[in-house]
Amino acid sequence: MKVKLLRYTPDPELLCGAAALTSSRSEGTSQIIEKLDLEKARRVVRRVTGYGHESVIEHACFTFSIEGVSRAMTHQLVRHRIASYTQQSQRYVTYDTLEHYVVPPSIAQNVEARKLFEHALSQISETYRKLMEHGIPKEDARFILPNAAKTNIVVTMNARELKHFFRLRCCQRSQWEIRAVAIEMLRQVKKIAPVFFENAGPSCVELGFCPEGAMKPKTCNIEEIRKRFKEL
């Protein structure tokens, strides 16, 4: 798995600070931004988002390349609607070796389970190849591919949606692969816009409580989780 922040809105905190000040100033944002320094912009963003007015951070967008993940992961990712996506197409890529599949750690670490898994994948790859030999196009041969099929996807989210995404997907309740991707995305954006993401993470970190109720994993230790996300 590889997660790389490709591009982002230049000077995201300065821009959103200027946007926030637009509501209370007589001059336009083009003038505000010329006079604004980063420290002041950060203070404004912190204050305004602290009121719950998070729309100001929608002006900053972040684009990530997420590579070598499973279709199981991307199917969950694309449920997040306030985002833009471009994904590798199974109409063009050929799935004919074991390299084209993600092996979950629980299976990789279990010798017998791994054998079963790889056996099934070999059969799938073989059938996929034979279907194409019979003239079946890739767009139809792919119907036998499993959730483990590897894929690449580009995603763009604004800072507000990212925080929402982190709340849900950095949580221990979230599936391991999308959680690993979300945590790595958060680690990278924190370096670019520390004020936007200073309290970001699962709900228990950002909001101070766990909304999962009875579904809360027994392994959750809020103090440890808070510490981990603070140090990310």
Ligand SMILES: Cc1cc2nc3c(=O)[nH]c(=O)nc-3n(C[C@H](O)[C@H](O)[C@H](O)COP(=O)(O)OP(=O)(O)OC[C@H]3O[C@@H](n4cnc5c(N)ncnc54)[C@H](O)[C@@H]3O)c2cc1C
């Ligand atoms: C632990 C976990 C388990 C899950 N299990 C399942 C499952 O079993 N089955 C399943 O189907 N899904 C499941 N999901 C997916 C989940 O239901 C959401 O579809 C997904 O997390 C996207 O989140 P979202 O809808 O809040 O946000 P986004 O699509 O990211 O949207 C952000 C916010 O915008 C607003 N919004 C967006 N679109 C609309 C709209 N049309 N109308 C009104 N407001 C809107 C909402 O406030 C929303 O929270 C699971 C998610 C998690 C984290």
